[in-house]
Structures are given as structure tokens and as C-alpha cells.
Amino acid sequence: MSERLRSESEEDLARLRRMLRKVTSDDAETVRRRLAKRDEVRALDIACGECREAEVLTDFLSELKGEESGEIKLTGIDVRAREIADAQRRFGGRKEIEGTSATKECEFLTGDASKLDGHSELGDDFDLVFMRHQNYWNGAKTWEEIYDQALSKLGEDGRLIITSYFDKEHQLALEAVQRLGGELIKTEFNPETRALPTEGKSVDRHVAIFQKKR
Ligand SMILES: C[S@@+](CC[C@H](N)C(=O)[O-])C[C@H]1O[C@@H](n2cnc3c(N)ncnc32)[C@H](O)[C@@H]1O
Numbered sequence: 001m002s003e004r005l006r007s008e009s010e011e012d013l014a015r016l017r018r019m020l021r022k023v024t025s026d027d028a029e030t031v032r033r034r035l036a037k038r039d040e041v042r043a044l045d046i047a048c049g050e051c052r053e054a055e056v057l058t059d060f061l062s063e064l065k066g067e068e069s070g071e072i073k074l075t076g077i078d079v080r081a082r083e084i085a086d087a088q089r090r091f092g093g094r095k096e097i098e099g100t101s102a103t104k105e106c107e108f109l110t111g112d113a114s115k116l117d118g119h120s121e122l123g124d125d126f127d128l129v130f131m132r133h134q135n136y137w138n139g140a141k142t143w144e145e146i147y148d149q150a151l152s153k154l155g156e157d158g159r160l161i162i163t164s165y166f167d168k169e170h171q172l173a174l175e176a177v178q179r180l181g182g183e184l185i186k187t188e189f190n191p192e193t194r195a196l197p198t199e200g201k202s203v204d205r206h207v208a209i210f211q212k213k214r
Helices: 003-036 054-065 081-091 113-118 140-152 167-179
Strands: 040-046 071-078 093-096 103-110 126-131 154-164 182-189 206-212
Touching: 003 054, 003 126, 003 154, 003 182, 003 206, 040 054, 040 140, 054 071, 054 081, 054 103, 054 126, 071 081, 071 113, 081 103, 113 140, 126 140, 140 154, 140 167, 154 167, 167 182, 167 206
Parallel strands: 040 071, 040 126, 071 103, 126 154
Antiparallel strands: 093 103, 154 206, 182 206
């Protein structure tokens, strides 16, 4: 990756971190209460590609958990084996979270996220299910299956967070997730979003957070 791309990606991740804080701000207490009870906090990153956001997600959960010990575990899944191998090489394995005795562990699987229930080893009861740049426009039926599976992996008071590149695609995803049993807590436009060459497309342009409808 060139120096320019690396620096853009790091700036995107810093903005994503701010957006995660922003969308969780209204009900952070509920999330903190859930995380405080968990020895192992679990996150699932669906359609993660090379999962550049792995450290942002584990650090964000560690910050919300706010304890000196415990484990944050992130599992990423994508159909593209090459990206998953890159993610595993870069972020896979267990590390200590700096300045604490807490640990973070990342693992990556190649697989079809519309068939997550075929991955029984994943279990369910996730604290966070995340989808960066969900791709509803690239096959609505598949993505509705993916959203459905994502919701089924959420524990009680777990949260689903999605980000989108485009306004219309985000709107369609919001509608689909709500139809499938998600309750929208908040959706935010990212005021710092970085424009991409395609008109109307930008990085983490919108970020939304859901819980399962009760
Ligand atoms: C727009 S890209 C986003 C990738 C990454 N999350 C990011 O933000 O850079 C959409 C991703 O969805 C993945 N994808 C598409 N269909 C999938 C499926 N059925 N199961 C798992 N991943 C899928 C693609 O391989 C691709 O990595």
C-alpha cells in the first residue's frame, strides 16, 4: 500500500472511531452494563474484507468495557479468501491491550455470511455485529439474508452497527434491517466522510446502530 493510501486509511479509521462513539452515545450505558457482565466480549465483523477496522473495533469495545482485564474477541468473515488471509496475517492472534492485563484476539474465516447458521462454531450471543460498507445494491436478496443472519447472531442488548458508502443504499439497508426485525436506535451522517471518485460515494458516509426488536 502506498504511503498516501496508508495515511488515508488511518484517517478513515480515526473518523470511524469517532462515529462509533457518536452512534453509541445515547445508549452507551446499556451497552456498558452488558459488557461489564462478560468475561469475553464478542464481536462479529461480517463481510469484513481485509478488516482494516479490526483494531478500531477491539479498542472501541475495550474502551466501552472499561476494565483492566477480560478478553475482547473479534471474528471476521468474508467470502474472499485472499482478503481473509491478509486480515489474518495482519491482525490474527491474541495480544495484550496496552496498559492493561486485558487481551484482544482476532480470527478470520472465509465463508458465506448469508449462511452463518452453517458455522455452528461461531455460536451466537454476540455483543456487537458490525458491517462496514454493507453492499445492499450488489444483490439485495443476498444482503437481506446477511442482515437476517446478522440479527440472529446478536445477544440481548447486543448491537448491530452498519456503515454505508451511499445515501440511497444506506436508506435501503435501514429499511431492510428494520423489516427483518432490527430496531433502529440511531443513524448518523459522517460529517468528516472522505469522498471517493464515484459520485455520491464516500467512506463510512453513514453509520447506523440497531438492536433486535423486543
Ligand atoms: C463493499 S465491500 C466491503 C468490505 C469491507 N467491509 C470494507 O469496508 O472495506 C463488501 C464485502 O462484502 C463481501 N461479501 C459479499 N457477499 C458476501 C457473502 N455472501 N458473505 C460474506 N461476504 C460477502 C465481499 O467479499 C466484500 O468484501
